[in-house]
Amino acid sequence: MTSFNALLVEKQEDKSFTRSVTQRSLEDLPEGALLIKVHYSSLNYKDALSATGNPGVSRNFPHTPGIDAAGVVVSCDDDRFSEGDEVIVTGYDLGMNTAGGFGEYIRIPSEWAVAKPEGLSLKESMVIGTAGFTAGLSVLGLVEHGVTPDKGEILVTGATGGVGSVAVAILAKAGYSVVACTGKKEHESFLTSLGAIKVITRDELLENKERPMLKEQYAGAIDTVGGEYLAQAIKATQYGGAVTCCGLTASADLNVSVFPFILRGVSLLGIDSVQCPMPPRLKLWDKLASEWKLECLDDLTEEVSLGDVSQKIDAILKGQISGRTLLKL
Incomplete structure (x- = not known):
């Protein structure tokens, strides 16, 4: 059985919420056709709300936040993708009530994923993120x-x-x-x-x-x-x-x-990026990988590990984050 690290948010008896990096197994993941090994995620304000139990974002606990993920396909049951394909996932229910990118694996419906455009690396795609x-x-x-x-x-x-x-x-x-x-x-x-x-x-x-x-x-x-x-x-x-x-x-x-x-x-x-239909979604990722590709992505970004992300969640809630926070898994 494959085990992996993930940030887990748990609801306590006193209705408070705790978070810690812990071991999970693939069996803990929800059903879905597409299993992805996550290489990068990023921190968004919505992730911080999810990690602190905001019911407008996440209602089911224990839960792994992370509304962004970029990684490599492990398996795909409906043949939409092949093993080894590099994909990007943003929006839909990822990281809200579906275990998200703050874990080393995610399992999702395959129609949530976008094939990574040629002009972007997995890392660059998550500097962009949601x-x-x-x-x-x-x-x-x-x-x-x-x-x-x-x-x-x-x-x-x-x-x-x-x-x-x-x-x-x-x-x-x-x-x-x-x-x-x-x-x-x-x-x-x-x-x-x-x-x-x-x-x-x-x-x-x-x-x-x-x-x-x-x-x-x-x-x-x-x-x-x-x-x-x-x-x-x-x-x-x-x-x-x-x-x-x-x-x-x-x-x-x-x-x-x-x-x-x-x-x-x-x-x-x-502007809604969560349920954005696939045709404009694909069009925009192509633009972000070509004519709108940014040369300043590194200047925008602080890279952190899974062990650091809890501290960054507190910081973003206090308005202390500038630019983008990239999570390397």
């Missing part, structure tokens, strides 16, 4: 809405986070002028190294937040935090522009009037 995939979907949303680089500057909120930092880098790679908004002004050089032409603070973005409309400043925006930051981005977007929305760490509430929508024709584009 955060980078979400960033890519956000940029793609602006592109498909007609927000081209010549239209003006693009605002990115939560710019030092996993989604925000990759969004800044992809936008810069695609030729956009990026204004990065962050609560961590000390990371200004990090953001400019990714391609931001200007860095503003949260307080600067929130100036005049009581107003229903603001001066037209941005051709579009990628918001990763929600709440009043998303509202300000909408108010400051120019006529015909678009704002993408993918996060709620600031708030799930949106207090904004209809004026930007009915007077400026601003569009609010919702």
Whole structure:
């Protein structure tokens, strides 16, 4: 019987949650056609919520988080993949209520997996991970809405986070002028190294937040935090522009009037990477491996081991992580 290491989150009698690296067996994994030996995963905010028992993410314990995984196929019962194929898994139920990438093996439905594109290594695919995939979907949303680089500057909120930092880098790679908004002004050089032409603070973005409309400043925006930051981005977007929305760490509430929508024709584009259909999923991975491939991936990344990930979970919940955290298994 094959045993392997995994981070296991357990619910205690007092309803608290503990986590530890422990030995598991393949028999502990759920049913599924595809068995994968995981080489890399990455840490996302949703993983931290799962690891602390947030019922909106994970309800079944004991549980192994990890909404991202990249590795090599061990076996596939439905012939969609062959032994030895390199694959990427992001989204669906992985790491939520299905044992995830914080273990050395996963077993999943084969339709959740994507064949790794030629232009990416397994490691690079997990530096991107769900955060980078979400960033890519956000940029793609602006592109498909007609927000081209010549239209003006693009605002990115939560710019030092996993989604925000990759969004800044992809936008810069695609030729956009990026204004990065962050609560961590000390990371200004990090953001400019990714391609931001200007860095503003949260307080600067929130100036005049009581107003229903603001001066037209941005051709579009990628918001990763929600709440009043998303509202300000909408108010400051120019006529015909678009704002993408993918996060709620600031708030799930949106207090904004209809004026930007009915007077400026601003569009609010919702971004979901979990249930993203396979055709756009494949299209985006191909772009991330080619024309949008980032040369700065190493600069974005801190690599950790399975034994270190619990400490990083605490840090991401406290807002102390910048860029991407790569887990090598």
